Amino acid sequence: MTDAPREPSKSLPKPLSGPQKALRKLGLERAIDLALHLPLRYEDETRLQRLSEVRAGEVAQIEGVVTHCEVKISGHRQLLVTLDDGTDTCLLRFFTFYPSSQKALAVGQRIRARGEIKDGFNGLTMMHPAFHPAGGELAVALTPVYPTVAGLPQAYLRRAVQGGLSRAELSDTVPLNNLYEIWLQPTWNLREALLFLHNPTPDVALVTLQDHSHPAWQRLKAEELLAQQLSQLQAKRARARLRAPVLALGALHEGLLAALPFQLTPAQRRVSSEIAHDLARPVPMHRLLQGDVGSGKTVVAALAAAICIDAGWQCALMAPTEILATQHFAKLVSWLEPLGIKTAWLTGSQKARERREMLALIASGEAGLVIGTHAVIQDKVVFKNLALAIIDEQHRFGVAQRLALRSKLTAPTVHDEPVEGAAASTSSARTVEVEPHLLMMTATPIPRTLAMSYYADLDVSTIDELPPGRTPxxxxxxxxxxxxxxxxxxxxxxxxxxxxxxxxxxxxxxxxxxxxxxxxxxxxxxxxxxxxxxxxxxxxxxxxxxxxxxxxxxxxxxxxxxxxxxxxxxxxxxxxxxxxxxxxxxxxxxxxxxxxxxxxxxxxxxxxxxxxxxxxxxxxxxxxxxxxxxxxxxNDGFEIARRDLEIRGPGEFLGARQSGAAMLRFADLALDGALLAWARRLAPLMLDQHPALAEKHVLRWLGGKAEFLKA
CATH class of the missing domain: 3.40.50.300 (P-loop containing nucleotide triphosphate hydrolases)
Structure with a gap:
């Protein structure tokens, strides 16, 4: 009896090594990712300095012969090495060392050491210098020092980056004639800029590398900002092709206005009109409502909800904390319930019986308004016909939570022609799925440069005055x-x-x-x-x-x-x-x-x-x-926001939008306004005239991260 033929063995992928796992942790998976992983700083190993000429406080590379090496135990165990270069001596002090270090630094060995010179009690000193045997050619370029993580040595990372540079496709994606709009010397293409920044020549002024003012840095910052603008504009145009329920002004909106115990401010009336105009269009609203603390955003949200509910659809309002959700619930119920609107309440602390009752009201459509915390996006929550989602303090929600909410907001289909509500005739030959309208609110005003960059895909409404009676x-x-x-x-x-x-x-x-x-x-x-x-x-x-x-x-x-x-x-x-x-x-x-x-x-x-x-x-x-x-x-929230951007950068305003991966790694919004303006002008031209180049540019710079900019 012969053995049955064996199936050919399938080769399993080799497990990743420690450094490979570390590269993946840094997000360095593509060749272009490695090419765009730029140095934090540089070390000058292109020249040797004499000890007789060095000054305390400077970083120097010296070469000499070891004349003394001992392990001394006095408070701390340390390795003390004396290096003589013929003009003076320098004490090399190590608190962490291995037997191999002692062997490499034995008396008589000729070595090169690099570190900060200190003028100590016993003369010149270096603490924990980098060292290696003398000999061989000096470096011809500054040595890059890269951002890294545990388990990823600089030597390995440098080789990986150089490999990525050699493999990456670095052809220019920005049409040359557009570069002349901003560059005095548009001679740095992307490949040249990257090669230079990874291996800068020793004659470059280090300050231009450190402050990112060198033309090579300017090229990269401009391209990065352009990728961001292209991605945002792509998202905005993609939404313009989607369909949304048409929610027209009705009697409920006017009834709420009449029932309010106060008059709207001119700013509240203006932003309410902007929102109503968006809701009446058959494309999804994607609007950010910003206003200082106490400016009256909640009543604007209530008016938007009234328009939605009056048209026969549901509205959901999500807040980051139960205290804030409770505050919204109390206000909105007092305003809307007398007008016949039923409101459902969802939080994580609800008893099971109350939760079931709320879920039933939502699923049946009986609850026109749903208010809650993160519980609103749980799997068990099913809406009958959701048409408007309002997210308060949107920067307090993570990217995953905002994307989960958008994916949940699947309303019924509407006809190919604009309709006035959910109960239109079904005689149209073709129906399409709709994307509900989205209104995001924040009491942290967005500085202009952030609105132009991270929020470029949004329409922004601003309540720029406080209600009367507020005391300073x-x-x-x-x-x-x-x-x-x-x-x-x-x-x-x-x-x-x-x-x-x-x-x-x-x-x-x-x-x-x-x-x-x-x-x-x-x-x-x-x-x-x-x-x-x-x-x-x-x-x-x-x-x-x-x-x-x-x-x-x-x-x-x-x-x-x-x-x-x-x-x-x-x-x-x-x-x-x-x-x-x-x-x-x-x-x-x-x-x-x-x-x-x-x-x-x-x-x-x-x-x-x-x-x-x-x-x-x-x-x-x-x-x-x-x-x-x-x-x-x-006391002005807009001035506070501007100063906060100056002090801490954009992270505070963006919350988790970046999801740990900075969308702008190189550009500085406080300094690069001219580059941002250039990118904003060029983005629509590229999408219209060079769509293939635009797509290639976004993929190069953002890869799969573009979604985080749209969240």
């Missing part, structure tokens, strides 16, 4: 040493019938950070203010406890609320007139502005006290000083 907030920066004075101010406010917030950065004591915490501060203030109800609010409390505390404070029964940043958004108590923020130097600028916006909501004069501490340091850091100074000088 006085902001004081106070040293922690004056804490007793602040408590005395609190007593005066309480006697006047006012309420106070006291915000702390931590919930409980931390060994890592010596910061005052909410629980300890609550105990101290309770003892200092006998007879006053002092509440405590933080994220680890049960939902029922949070609601009970907030109810007491909102009703005016609680005089002082000690809280963590859970009150950053969504808390509206007009009687609160004083905000104290402890360890204010630890907070971000936009977060400080949001917290300050919890007061000044009534007619009483309001104040915000920024308590700061320098700890063991003699003074605050420059960044902390700049933040506190900006807060003291301005």
């Amino acid at each position: 907030i006085i902001t004081k920066v106070v040293n922690e040493a004056r804490r007793d004075e602040v408590i005395a101010r609190i007593c005066a406010q309480l006697e006047a019938g006012r309420q106070i917030y006291w915000v702390c950065p931590l919930i409980e004591e931390s060994e890592a950070l010596d910061l005052s915490n909410a629980t300890e501060t609550h105990a101290q203030l309770s003892a200092a203010l006998p007879g006053v109800m002092v509440g405590l609010l933080h994220s680890r409390m049960a939902v029922a406890e949070k609601k009970a505390v907030m109810s007491l404070f909102t009703a005016g029964q609680m005089g002082l609320l000690v809280s963590t940043t859970v009150i950053e958004v969504g808390v509206d108590v007009p009687n609160a007139s004083l905000m104290v923020i402890e360890h204010a130097e630890r907070f971000g600028l936009s977060q400080l502005h949001q917290l300050r916006g919890r007061v000044g909501r009534g007619a009483a004069a309001s104040a915000c006290v920024l308590l700061y501490s320098t700890g063991d340091a003699p003074r605050l850091s420059e960044t902390a000083r700049a933040r506190l100074k900006a807060m003291a000088e301005s």
